[in-house]
Amino acid sequence: MVPRMQETQPLNDVWRFCGMQKNDSEQFAALLLVTKVVQAGAIDAKTRRRIFDAVGFTFLNRLLISRTPDGCPDHIFQALGLTLLACFCTDPSLAAHTQVLNKIPTLNEVICRQHQDNLAMKPVIEDAYQCLFAIAETPAGQQHLLDHGSVSALCLTYQSQNHGHSRALQLLKILLNTMGFQCWKKSKSELMDVFCMLCREFCQSEDSKKFELCEILSFFLPSPPSLTSSPLGIECLKNTYTGLSSILKSKLTVSQRDPALKLSSCLLSDYGIDWILADSRRARSKFLSLLVNLACVEVRLYLEDTVLEEDERQAVIAACYGIIEFGMMTCINAETLLLTQEQKLQLIDIMTEAFGAVVYYLKQVDLERMHSPFIFASVRILSAWLAEETSSLKQEICDLLPFLVHYARSLFSGKVEINQLSCQIAKIRLSEDSSKSAWPRDVLRFLLPGLCHLTAEEKPREILIKEGFPSLLLLYFCSQWEAFNSNHQSLPNHTDVEMSIQTSCGIFLNLVVTEPDLVRQEDCFSSLLSLLMKSAPSLVVNTDHLVLAANFVTLGLMIYRILSNSSVLSTPVVSTFFKSAIHLLSNAHFIKANPEENTSNIAVTGQYFRCWDEISELWFLGMQAFASCLPLVPWLPQLVLESGWPRNILHLLDQASPTSVDMELVTAFQGLLLQLAKHSRQCEDLILSEGGEQKANLYGMAALEQHLQGK
Template structure:
C-alpha cells in the first residue's frame, strides 16, 4: 500500500497521524532483524519476498522522514533512530555475507535471485546513508568497493536497456517493463555526496575510478533531462497552425524529474572532489571531459522553473572546473563565451531592486525566491569562483564587460540605500568588481563613469575604492 499510495497513506488518521507510520517502521525494523541476523545467505533467501517488502517500506519511510515534513518530538526521534539503526546494522552485516559469497564463488554460483536481493540491499542502504552518514561507518567503508561495483554494473545495465527500449528512436524494440534493470547508482548518488567529503571514502571512490563512471552517468541523465521529441512527419507539420509544446511520451516527465535530481547530486559530488582534491582535478581527463561537456551543453538547457537549480549547479561546477583547468582553455574556444553568458545570467538575475517593496533595498528575485535555500550557497560560490577565474583567464573580462553585467551591477548598487546591503552580499559584489578591475585596466574608466565612487562610499567598498582612487 505504501509503495502504491506513498507514505502519506500511513498518515491518514486525523487523531494520531504519526502513530501508524511509526509503528509500521518499528515492525519492519524488527522483522528485518529477525530475518537477517545470524542467518546464512541461503536462509535469508528463503523469506526474500517478506524481507524485500520490509526494505521497500523502510526505504520510502526513511526518504520521507528525511524531507523533515513529519514533525517528531525528541523521544520519537530517538526511538525511531534506534529501531532503524538496528535494522540497517543487520542489513549491512547481511551485505557483507553476500559480498563474501560473491568473492568466494567468483560470481559463478550466485543466483539471479541473490543478485536481485543484493541490489535491493544496496538500494535500501542508499536511502539510509543519504540521511545518516555516521552510523556504522567502518562497516560501510569496508563494503563500499563492493557497493560501487554493483551500483556501476547496474547503471550500465540500465543504460543499455534504456537505449534499447526507451529511446524515441527505438520504439520498435519493444518495452518490457518486467525486464527493466534497477539503476542502483542513481539511488546511491545522494549518499556518494556525503562520501566524497570523507577522506577514506573519497579515496576508495577515486581508486575505483568512480569519476569516470559518473561522467558517463552525467551524460546519460543529461540526455533524458534535455530530451527533445522527434520532429513530426511533414504531413503533420502542415496541419500545425500554431506552435505547441510536443507531448512527452508516457513516463518521460517523471524520468526527467528523476534525472534532474541525479544531475544535481552528481554536480555536488564533482564539486566536493574539486574542492578537496584540486591537484587530481588539474590533470584529470574525466574532469576535462566534464568541463567540455558543460561548456558545450549548458546553453541548451531549457530556461524554466524546474531547471533553475540544475542550471545553477552546472554553471558553478563549470566555473570550478575552469578555475582548475584554466591552462587547457583556448582563447578561440567560443563555447566558453556562450557558457560564461549562461552563467552570468544565473548570477545576474539573483538580485534586483525592482521587485522590492522598497525600491532602495536589494532583494532576491521572485524567480529565485522559491528555490533560494538551494541556490544561495551556489550564488556566493559562483561569485567567488568567477572572480578567481578572471585571474586565470583574463580575456573573459572583455566578454563580461560586453554583456553589461558589471555596468548593471554598479547601477543597481547605486540605487541601494546605505546600510541595507547584507555583509556577505556586499563582499561578493566588491570582490568581483575588484578582480574585474585588476584583470582589465579598461574596466576602470567605465566604472568611474558609472559613479562607482558613490557605490564605494555608500556600501563601504574599501578595497575597491583604494584600488580605483588610491588612499
C-alpha cells in the first residue's frame, strides 16, 4: 500500500514523502501526488529543491524513456517526467545541470511531434517549452540548444503550426538575437524557410499581426548577401518592402511605427538600397526620402522634448540614427544616382535639423550618464556627420567640443564601460569572434575624421588645445600603434586600427603646421617624434602599408624641423629615420618611355601609383620638410649624397621631356637640390658635374640656377 497523503499536509513535507517510498510503484504513485502540487504552482524554491534532492535524475530519466503500459494513457510517464523537469528548471542552477541539458533532444522531439487535437499532450508540450526557455536563460544554455539541434526543431514546429508554435517563434527570436550568425550557419535552410513564411505573412496581413511580424523580422534577417543572391531571397525582400511601404505610408501610432523603423534600419545597414524593390527609380527615391524624413522627425521629437532618462524608445532612435547615416552617405556619394539633386538638398536640410537636436541633447549630458549606450550612439552619429560636414552648426559644434573631448577621455581611460549589448545599441559592428572588449572604448575612432577637419580651423582648434586634446590623442595613437604592431593583423578590426593611426597623423600634421609654438611647449610632441622616428623604418620597408609609412615619415620630418635642437633622440636613431625618409621619398618616381612619341616622362612608380591619391600631398610636404631639415643637421647632406638620390633626380630631369614634367614636381626637386648645394660643397660639385645649371635653366628652377651661377 502506498501511504496516503492529505492535500492539506504542509508543502515542505512533500520532499520527505517522496523519499520514503521503497520501490518504483510507490515512488510513481507518490510522484503523481507531487505533480498535482507542482502544477498548482504553490511551491517555493526551497521545497522545489528538496523535491529534486529526493527524486533525483535517475528515476526521472526512466520516466522519460519508459514505454507506457497497456491500458494507461499515452505518454503518461513522459508527461509526469516533463512536469517535474519543468519544475526543476525554474531553479537556474538546475536548468544548467548536465542531466537537464542532456534532455534537449527529448524536448526537441516533443515539440516537433504532430499531436493534432490530442488535448492530453498540450500540457506536455507546454512543459517542454518551459524547460527550453529555462535552458536558454542560463549562461551556456543557448549554445547547448544550438549544438543539440533546437533551432531546426523550433523552425519545423513553426512551419507545421504545431501547438506552441508561437512560443517556438519567441524562442527563435531569443536565440537569433544573441547567436544569429551561428544559428544561420548551422540551420540556414530551416531558418530561411521560416523567414520566407514570415515575409509572406507580413506582406499579406492587414491586422495587428502585421506589426508583430514587423518586429520579429528584424531578428530573422540573414546577413548579406543571403537575400540578394537568390530568387527566394529577392521574393522575401519584395514582400518585406511591400509590407513596410504600407505601414510607413499610413497614419500610425508610435508603437506601430517603431518596429517599421527598426526593420528599415536593419535592411539599410545590411542591404543598402537593394531591398527597396519598388516598381520604378522614382518610387524608390521617394520611399528612401520618406524613410530619412521620418527618422529625422523622430530624432527631433525625442531629443528636443525628452527628459534625459533611459527608456525603451532609445533603441528606436538608435535605429533612426542608422537610417539618417545611410541617407547622409547617399547624399554625398556622387555615384549614387537614386536621389535627384533637389531631393539631396532637401534631405541635407532636414538632417541638419536632426543633428542640431543631437547636439542639443548631448549638451545636457552629465557625468553620471556617460555609461549610457545611447550617449555612445548619439556621439557616433554626430561623428559621422562631422566627418562629412563641418560648415553647418559651427557654433553649436564648438560649444560641444569640451564635452566630446571629456567623453572620449573618459571612455579611453576606462572610467566608462560599454558592454556587448551596449555595442549593439550603439551600432558598433562586432564580429562573431571578437571579444567583448574589441572596441568598447574607442569612441575616438569615430570622432577622428571630424576632428581632423576641425583642427584645420582656428576656433575649434583653440578649443581642442585648451581641453588637452593633443595629449589624449598621443595616448590613443600609442595604443593603436601597439595594437597594429601586435601579432593580430588578421583580426577584422586591423584595418580600422590602421585608418585610426593615419587620421591621427592628419590631426597632428594640422597642429604642427598651424601651431609650431605648441609643438615646442607640449611634451607630447617630443614623445610623438620619438615614436615616429623609431617606428618609421619598419614601415618604409613594408610596401603593404605605404600610406601609413608616408604619414609617419612626413609627420616626423615636420616635427623634427621644430624640435631639431631637442636631445630627445640619439644620433643613430635620427640617422636611421632619415635613411628611411630618403628611401620613401626617392623611390616615388621613375622614367617611363613613350615609344609612340619617342619621348620619356617622369611617372609615379607602381607601388606608389596604387595609393598616389592618398599619399601625393604627403610626399610633396615630406619633400619640403626634408629640404628644410638639411640646414639643421650637419651630417644630413652627406647622407643624402651617399644614397645617390641627387644624381637620380638629375638623371630623371635629363631623360624626361621638360614640357611633360609637372611644375609642382619641379618645385619639389628644386627645393631639395638648392638646400643640398647651399649646405654641402660636395653636393654642389655633384650637381654642377651632372649639368645642374643647364637643367635648372631648362626647367625654370630660377633659385637653383642663380645659386649655381654665383659659384
